[in-house]
Amino acid sequence: MPVRSQTAPPMWGKFNWRKFVRTTYAARVVAAGAVAALALAAAAPAQAARIPTADPGVSKTxxxxxxxxxxxxxxxxxxxxxxxxxxxxxxxxxxxxxxxxxxxxxxxxxxxxxxxxxxxxxxxxxxxxxxxxxxxxxxxxxxxxxxxxxxxxxxxxxxxxxxxxxxxxxxxxxxxxxxxxSYVVEAKVMGYYMANDATLNAKKKCLFYQDGEFGDNAKIGFVAAGTTFVAETSYYSGQQVAPFTSQIAKLKAAGCELVVFFGVTSATAQMLGTAAKSAFAPTWMITSVGSDPSVVGAALGAAGNTLLKGVYTPSFLVPIQxxxxxxxxxxxxxxxxxxxxxxxxxxxxxxxxxxxxxxxxxxxxxxxxxxxxxxxxxxxxxxxxxxxxxxxxxxxxxxxxxGYYMGQYNATGQVERLTSYIMTATSATSGTAKQTTFKPGAPTSKLLP
Missing domain, CATH: 3.40.50.2300 (Response regulator)
Incomplete structure (x- = not known):
């Protein structure tokens, strides 16, 4: 607010007119601001209810x-x-x-x-x-x-x-x-199946796994299942670009008759290929994430289905074929x-x-x-x-x-279901797998949510 006169009216004497104007104006501004703030505060909850703060990555569209x-x-x-x-x-x-x-x-x-x-x-x-x-x-x-x-x-x-x-x-x-x-559950299921299959249970069992949590989880499950191995070997992630010569030599020297493998599919292909070249042909049981025939076949060519025939593997989806x-x-x-x-x-x-x-x-x-x-x-x-x-x-x-059911690869590279039941377990460090039944519901219309 501009001040037009620099001289206070005579009747105000020594009254500080300028200070009065400034103080009064400031008080009015503060009061107005307070009223506005109260009004906004009162309106805020209603406004927030009308316009919620959205999480990142989601909008109306x-x-x-x-x-x-x-x-x-x-x-x-x-x-x-x-x-x-x-x-x-x-x-x-x-x-x-x-x-x-x-x-x-x-x-x-x-x-x-x-x-x-x-x-x-x-x-x-x-x-x-x-x-x-x-x-x-x-x-x-x-x-x-x-x-x-x-x-x-x-x-x-x-x-x-x-x-x-x-x-x-x-x-x-x-x-x-x-x-x-979990891999713990998968290992328990494998252990349960081997223990309850007389032919497999009689074989000298060995374990081949990927280093890290992948393999650690497998070992936890096998210990809980009571499965013992006469020999163990491992590989580290990325090592599968080269043949598993030393690992296969160790398993062969130990007289392994059944090798359980916990690794990725590219490592499965390397393992089977190296074993074939070393004339090492045990019974194989391979984790579900490492046994896709199309990937193994792409790596091994025409020999893929031949090397996969008879391989045991757990699965949890309706058979793909x-x-x-x-x-x-x-x-x-x-x-x-x-x-x-x-x-x-x-x-x-x-x-x-x-x-x-x-x-x-x-x-x-x-x-x-x-x-x-x-x-x-x-x-x-x-x-x-x-x-x-x-x-x-x-x-x-x-x-x-x-849970899983147990399957086995046939000559055409497809997994045939071996068990009419499924096997479930927990990821706990104790406790074994058990048989149970479960029937999935039919898909939604047109597979839409």
Missing amino acids: QIVIGTTTPLTGPASPGYMYVAPAAKAYFDYVNTNGGINGRQINYVYLDDQYNPALTKKQTNQLILSNKIFAMFGALGTPSHSAVVADLNRRGIPDVFVNTGSSNFDNPSKYPMTFPFFP DTTNAYVSQFKVIADKNSLPWNFYTYYGLNTAYVLAQAIKAAGPDLTRASLINALQTKASTFRSAAIVPMLISAKSHQGLN
Whole structure:
């Protein structure tokens, strides 16, 4: 407010007119500000209720989902198909209207199964792509490098593609949900099956495993199952680019008649190829994540099916060759339309994306990270899936699938189911597997959530 006169009116005497004007004006401004502040404070709750603060990566029109996975590098054979298959399913959902009106924007980045690169790519997904959730991140050593940070940031870490039991820890990792049955459970199932098959039980058993949590989990399961081995050997991730000469020599020298292998598919191919050249032909039992015939065949050529014939392997999905099954036939249509090879990894990627879509739908139209976590913890048992084993997710355990049936490869490279029952167990360091029955529900209409 400008002051037009520099002389105070005579009747005010020595009264400080300038100070009065300044004080009065300031008081009015403060009072007006206080009134405005009170008005805003009163209105704030109502405004917040009308315009909620959205979590990153979700808007009225889209949901941003991210993945790190080995698209290149020594561990990529087989695994390179999982994320593209998931994208094919999400694209299928998008063309059919999305989920609660939102399109899924799926971003997957190559980490080469390298923990240092996993950190870099995860930061890009969080900081640049602004993901709502991490989905299907693949690999035990690679995901171990970022799981704590994802949980610290409150980012849902859904359906981790590894069987490491360390990720099922709701008190430590409340945002993380493994999908695979754990390697501990798989080892218990293998141990149970060997102990109850007279022919296998009589053989001299040996163990060949990948160093790190992968192999550590396997050993925990076998100890719990009471399985003993006359010899053990291992390889480190990335070593499979060269022949396993020393490992095979050790197993052969020990007189191993049954070798149980816990490793990735590219390592399986190297192991079988090296063993064949060394005239070493034991009975093989190979982990579910390391026995896809299309990948082994690509590495070994025409000898692939011959070397796989008779190999035992656990599985948890409806057999991929059963095209009369509604899940298999409909997933294959999506794979074919996207020119994806029809193998276990494509099949698995499609199925996992299908389950995530159901979880997002169950989280409701007002999608938040909290509502997704709640849907997983309270409704997972209702989600449909091509898995023929139960989904166990709850507030107390974030483990997804639990259990296996035992299969064996035939001459055409297909797994034939050997057990009419499935075997389940826990990831605890004690306790063995047991037989149980479980019948999966029929797929939703058109495989849409």
